[in-house]
Amino acid sequence: MDQIEKLAADAPLLPAARDVAGPARARRWHIAVFLAPALLVYTALMIVPLADTLRLSLFRSIEHVPAFVGLDNFRVLFTDPRWSEHFWAALRHNFYFFAFHILLQNPVGIALAALLSLPRLRGQAFYRTAFFLPTMLSFVIVGFTWKLILSPLWGVAPTLLGAVGLRGWFHPWLGQEATALTTLALISVWQYVGIPMMLIYAAMLAIPHELIEAAELDGITGFAQFRKIKLPLIWPTIGICSILTFVGNFNAFDLIYTVSGANAGPNFATDILGTFLFRTFFGNQLQLGDPNMGATIATMMFLIILAGVSAYLFGIQARMRRYAL
Amino acid sequence: MGSLSLSAISKSFGVVDVLKGVDLDVAAGEFVVFVGPSGCGKSTLLRVIAGLDEQTSGDLRIDGLLMNSVPPAKRGIAMVFQSYALYPHLTVARNMGLALSQEGIAAADIKRRVETASALLRLDALLDRRPAELSGGQRQRVAIGRAIVRQPSLFLFDEPLSNLDAALRAGTRIEIAKLHRQLGATMVYVTHDQVEAMTLADKIVVLRGGIVEQVGRPLELYARPANLFVAGFIGSPTMNFIGGDSAARLRAATIGVRPEHLLVAPESAGAGAWIGAVSHAERLGADTMLYVDVPEVDVLGAGMLTARILGDIDYAVGDRVGLTPQAGKVYRFDDDGNSIAA
Numbered sequence A: 001m002d003q004i005e006k007l008a009a010d011a012p013l014l015p016a017a018r019d020v021a022g023p024a025r026a027r028r029w030h031i032a033v034f035l036a037p038a039l040l041v042y043t044a045l046m047i048v049p050l051a052d053t054l055r056l057s058l059f060r061s062i063e064h065v066p067a068f069v070g071l072d073n074f075r076v077l078f079t080d081p082r083w084s085e086h087f088w089a090a091l092r093h094n095f096y097f098f099a100f101h102i103l104l105q106n107p108v109g110i111a112l113a114a115l116l117s118l119p120r121l122r123g124q125a126f127y128r129t130a131f132f133l134p135t136m137l138s139f140v141i142v143g144f145t146w147k148l149i150l151s152p153l154w155g156v157a158p159t160l161l162g163a164v165g166l167r168g169w170f171h172p173w174l175g176q177e178a179t180a181l182t183t184l185a186l187i188s189v190w191q192y193v194g195i196p197m198m199l200i201y202a203a204m205l206a207i208p209h210e211l212i213e214a215a216e217l218d219g220i221t222g223f224a225q226f227r228k229i230k231l232p233l234i235w236p237t238i239g240i241c242s243i244l245t246f247v248g249n250f251n252a253f254d255l256i257y258t259v260s261g262a263n264a265g266p267n268f269a270t271d272i273l274g275t276f277l278f279r280t281f282f283g284n285q286l287q288l289g290d291p292n293m294g295a296t297i298a299t300m301m302f303l304i305i306l307a308g309v310s311a312y313l314f315g316i317q318a319r320m321r322r323y324a325l
Numbered sequence B: 001m002g003s004l005s006l007s008a009i010s011k012s013f014g015v016v017d018v019l020k021g022v023d024l025d026v027a028a029g030e031f032v033v034f035v036g037p038s039g040c041g042k043s044t045l046l047r048v049i050a051g052l053d054e055q056t057s058g059d060l061r062i063d064g065l066l067m068n069s070v071p072p073a074k075r076g077i078a079m080v081f082q083s084y085a086l087y088p089h090l091t092v093a094r095n096m097g098l099a100l101s102q103e104g105i106a107a108a109d110i111k112r113r114v115e116t117a118s119a120l121l122r123l124d125a126l127l128d129r130r131p132a133e134l135s136g137g138q139r140q141r142v143a144i145g146r147a148i149v150r151q152p153s154l155f156l157f158d159e160p161l162s163n164l165d166a167a168l169r170a171g172t173r174i175e176i177a178k179l180h181r182q183l184g185a186t187m188v189y190v191t192h193d194q195v196e197a198m199t200l201a202d203k204i205v206v207l208r209g210g211i212v213e214q215v216g217r218p219l220e221l222y223a224r225p226a227n228l229f230v231a232g233f234i235g236s237p238t239m240n241f242i243g244g245d246s247a248a249r250l251r252a253a254t255i256g257v258r259p260e261h262l263l264v265a266p267e268s269a270g271a272g273a274w275i276g277a278v279s280h281a282e283r284l285g286a287d288t289m290l291y292v293d294v295p296e297v298d299v300l301g302a303g304m305l306t307a308r309i310l311g312d313i314d315y316a317v318g319d320r321v322g323l324t325p326q327a328g329k330v331y332r333f334d335d336d337g338n339s340i341a342a
């Protein structure tokens, strides 16, 4: 046995094998050629702005002259009360906003998908479209519509609640500090629940019929069937939905800007990193724009998302099993 | 335990009538095989028995109890699917035990029953693996094991061997036959492979277009097919059908002779009933198939007579041979294709 291995090791590479290896290596440049267009576009649109943002966060404009200050902008952001108060509040709001989505949007999306995939459901196409429709609407329309609906002055909500005798339950939810962020989170969940629903619905349709029938024969029906058979098979999709939610939430800006304005009122109660960044970078009302501090906030958002996505990719996804169906 | 009775079972999908009134009685402990060409409704009938599809009309009884609209899990049956349909996220042991834990059976009992079944199917070493880590034959055995642990009185198999290669198929076929002897449960088995049907069945049900063509023991169907369809479907190679004068002489519209019942002799040895030239020969060692062109004879279908000779006989293409049916082995059919009693 040893001898055979030794013989094999000593044997010269077959000349044919060398011929194949040589030209193949020489021809590798075509890979670069094919990658170049995408790489150029991606670099111009993503990498350069990102790198420039990171660079900008290390400078400060003193008398209109950029000066390198190292990580001092971050120190200011975390500790200087003028900044840190807003920063930590926005971060806290962001986590609240995200938790709300994870705990509400995804479970509701899963539930809707499970209901849609019931074979005996009538009007599937209608429900599917109805639930997905808000996702396709512009955030401007959604934001403005909900603002109108919930308006205490001309909104339809007080009237509708009045019609069922619950007029007293109505509050100007968007206008009260205690409820404004939750209300916005609910609007956002309403708008985007179609995305996890569709992804999970597709994952459920991919489960073979016979597998479900085998479960029926085994007496595993209804909710037990969902929990024991379908759910384990759609975990990877739920993971994808969660990470999409995470990235989307920490980048969120548009809905809050539309509904609450750049000041994220009332009294900054709905301020999240996106609106905080917007005010800082571009300035707002009496506040002057500060690109360096803006870049510092943007860098923080980037790092948070990077940390979250890495944790998912290396911590969760690596351990999650995808089963061949 | 496990007798089955179907009366006037019909099944339509929209305007398509797939089953058109099936009557069938299966005694407890019997091994029944449904055969028929693809699309004849075998799977549909099995699914109706399982409760996965509900019949459009007709009654289904298991052990004498009316089972219409009873959910599948409450029928005392277990089914083995063609695609195995194992739960991909569970180990072999959990796959087999899931139905039992759903029923609320104690963990120790589940373990014992899974172990008994896995010993029977030689799955002991695989209990901790997931389906993706098993070969096709092993998956098939797990699927059977999953059925066994439930101790049903009626097993349903839908083409369980069709995803296996030929060697494995023969082995598993024998295992299923053994299993039937050991368990003594009623088994209903769907296949389009007549070898499986002939070798496994106590009773074969030949289906065509949603109608039962004939029910009988394998050799009964072989010896006394009710009509042209059954005669052509049972037996391999297929029976030769001859019309025209040869049939008229026997007062039949069509006559049939099985390839193994044709005596072949070189033309020089004296005249056969039919004379022709060998157009192709398949030599398998144990036997030889001869395809003989007989221009004067009105052979239905291929236009050639097939003869099967035991042993290796060296006929060359173009050799002229005489073919004679063995005495008493000619099947006669009337204008409607039904058998004429001998």
Ligand SMILES: Nc1ncnc2c1ncn2[C@@H]1O[C@H](COP(=O)(O)OP(=O)(O)O)[C@@H](O)[C@H]1O
Pocket: B013, B016, B018, B036, B037, B038, B039, B040, B041, B042, B043, B044, B045
């Ligand atoms: N769910 C269904 N909807 C419509 N037609 C079906 C359905 N299931 C089966 N059929 C039709 O019924 C016929 C018999 O099918 P099947 O029982 O699967 O045949 P097989 O004998 O090959 O198992 C086929 O023509 C098939 O197209």
Ligand SMILES: [Mg+2]
Pocket: B042, B043, B044, B159
């Ligand atoms: Mg079938």
